[in-house]
Amino acid sequence: MEILIQSFYLISGVLFIMGLRGMSHPESARRGMFYAEFGMLLAIVGTLLQQEIVTYDWIIVGLVLGSIAGLAMGLWVPMTAMPQRTAFSHAFGAAAASLVGVSEYYRHGGLLDHFTMSAIGFEVLLGSLTTTGSLIACGKLQGILPGKPLVFKGQNVFNMALLAVTVACFVGLFALPHATGLFYLMIGLALIFGVLLVIPIGSADMPVVMSLLNSYAGLASAATVFAINNKVLIIAGTLDGFSGFILSILMCKAMNRSITNVLFGAFGSVSDHATAAQTGEMKEISIDDAAVQLAYARQVVFVPGYGMATAQAQHALRELSDVLEERGVTVKFAIHPVAGRMPGHMNVLLAEANVPYSQLFELEQINPDFQSTDVAVVVGANDVVNPDARDKPSSPIAGMPILEVDHAKLAIVLKRGKGRGFSGLENPLFFKEKTAMLYGDAKDSISHLVQAVTKL
Amino acid sequence: MTIEAIIPTLYVFVLAAFLGYQVISRVPPLLHTPLMSATNAISAISLVGSLVAAGAKYNIVSTILGTVAVFCATTNVVGGFVITDRMLRMFKRRPSPAPKNSHE
Numbered sequence A: 001m002e003i004l005i006q007s008f009y010l011i012s013g014v015l016f017i018m019g020l021r022g023m024s025h026p027e028s029a030r031r032g033m034f035y036a037e038f039g040m041l042l043a044i045v046g047t048l049l050q051q052e053i054v055t056y057d058w059i060i061v062g063l064v065l066g067s068i069a070g071l072a073m074g075l076w077v078p079m080t081a082m083p084q085r086t087a088f089s090h091a092f093g094a095a096a097a098s099l100v101g102v103s104e105y106y107r108h109g110g111l112l113d114h115f116t117m118s119a120i121g122f123e124v125l126l127g128s129l130t131t132t133g134s135l136i137a138c139g140k141l142q143g144i145l146p147g148k149p150l151v152f153k154g155q156n157v158f159n160m161a162l163l164a165v166t167v168a169c170f171v172g173l174f175a176l177p178h179a180t181g182l183f184y185l186m187i188g189l190a191l192i193f194g195v196l197l198v199i200p201i202g203s204a205d206m207p208v209v210m211s212l213l214n215s216y217a218g219l220a221s222a223a224t225v226f227a228i229n230n231k232v233l234i235i236a237g238t239l240d241g242f243s244g245f246i247l248s249i250l251m252c253k254a255m256n257r258s259i260t261n262v263l264f265g266a267f268g269s270v271s272d273h274a275t276a277a278q279t280g281e282m283k284e285i286s287i288d289d290a291a292v293q294l295a296y297a298r299q300v301v302f303v304p305g306y307g308m309a310t311a312q313a314q315h316a317l318r319e320l321s322d323v324l325e326e327r328g329v330t331v332k333f334a335i336h337p338v339a340g341r342m343p344g345h346m347n348v349l350l351a352e353a354n355v356p357y358s359q360l361f362e363l364e365q366i367n368p369d370f371q372s373t374d375v376a377v378v379v380g381a382n383d384v385v386n387p388d389a390r391d392k393p394s395s396p397i398a399g400m401p402i403l404e405v406d407h408a409k410l411a412i413v414l415k416r417g418k419g420r421g422f423s424g425l426e427n428p429l430f431f432k433e434k435t436a437m438l439y440g441d442a443k444d445s446i447s448h449l450v451q452a453v454t455k456l
Numbered sequence B: 001m002t003i004e005a006i007i008p009t010l011y012v013f014v015l016a017a018f019l020g021y022q023v024i025s026r027v028p029p030l031l032h033t034p035l036m037s038a039t040n041a042i043s044a045i046s047l048v049g050s051l052v053a054a055g056a057k058y059n060i061v062s063t064i065l066g067t068v069a070v071f072c073a074t075t076n077v078v079g080g081f082v083i084t085d086r087m088l089r090m091f092k093r094r095p096s097p098a099p100k101n102s103h104e
Helices: A003-021 A026-048 A057-076 A081-107 A113-144 A156-174 A179-199 A202-229 A233-254 A259-264 A287-295 A306-311 A314-326 A345-350 A363-372 A442-453 B005-023 B028-053 B058-089
Strands: A299-304 A331-335 A360-362 A375-379 A410-415 A435-439
Touching: A003 A026, A003 A233, A003 A435, A003 B005, A003 B028, A026 A259, A026 A345, A026 A410, A026 B058, A057 A410, A057 B058, A081 A113, A081 A202, A081 A345, A081 A360, A081 B028, A113 A156, A113 A179, A113 A202, A156 A179, A156 A287, A202 A233, A202 A259, A202 A435, A202 B028, A233 A259, A233 B005, A233 B028, A287 A314, A287 A410, A287 A442, A299 A314, A299 A345, A299 A363, A306 A314, A306 A345, A306 A442, A314 A331, A314 A442, A331 A345, A331 A363, A345 A375, A345 B028, A345 B058, A360 A363, A410 A442
Parallel strands: A299 A331, A299 A375, A331 A360, A375 A410, A410 A435
Antiparallel strands: none
């Protein structure tokens, strides 16, 4: 029996790897996920065969309720709510890991060897802070909590001190595993730290936070497996941990910031004085004029941002792209790595609207193209097209790679109102000679553009 | 746990980390959101620990904690895979030719 169970685990580990390998291309991704699903099934069956399990009653309750909740969430959550959903599931994953850790600790009454204790401690520490941190992130993304950074005086010092105490608890537990009080104190502190870690982070930095939480949730899972000493399944947790880690690094690179800066910089609370010096006038453009410009262009590049997601404008945008293509215009979409609220956010929304992925271009691919672009249309994006990042070393976003919309012959910016973006920075692009502003709800503006172009 | 038992575990961890780095680096930014929800589903492998805690009749507290953990992890497994598939289904090279575009 043991051989059978272990070989199930081994196969499932291999299937997980094959599954993620499939993710290297959209064509093979779905097949890859079938491997991963099968791998998960094998792991569950293998576990249920273990002789330690003597009763199935509660397992069935958990499995059935969890499946119903998961299915409901999986089928009905709209694509626009994907960042919240993902944050929420990070919370669930991390909670599951910490609960297992607590249960293990409680069962042994703290009578654990140092290694197992450190695995459980790590699991519970990371799991707890990820649970509350993810819930806060979810609240921010859903709009229940203010998206602006919440800051107070001495915040970083306080957070650091809290983290230090929490880690001290962990170290103490490593030395004295049976110090039960210390264990529960550590959990409490980690839960508080999770909240404090995420509240000072602005919405625009969410892609990094999401990736980090993803990484933590994965590492907590990996630690679970250490704690129950199941070697092969370490693979699964580690894959997740590293995936989140790599994504965090990519997101940070895309903003030219370090992870510490994102976590402790309280970005988005930028004071006015850094940006107030902007002068000039923003030029408005009418729907009809914009339609003419688009219809007679050779190449049009759309630059979507989070504003497209909030306005749900992706379907209208696809329509506009279709009518333009019918007229022989080359249409491309330029996707900045941190556009939106999570990695790949824009790609999913555009895919939902049936935009073929061959039309989506990454930053490095599209930037040389802007020179030969007649019209670049910015749909609810701001910081990712802010030329200050490139030209002004004193700007808070200096060095962040941008989509060089200002190199296009004309840039049309769709914007809700005259205010600033989420980061609170002024954007000189809006004041340029070659830029025209089209105010209003992005979805309405684009629908009107579609009508106007069709009439031409 | 003895040192002899720890070493192979660490081996697996370190090798998995390298493998993870290699595999994940090849995922294009296009698929980063599905990647996140997929790894989320896979990381619900802590379900394995939850199942044992819920089913082993160690004591009432462990059973309750285990059951809640089984619920959380199962939600992630099922929800994560369903939603990943829903997303991946949307990624198309070219949209299925709509009638009005047939001149292409």
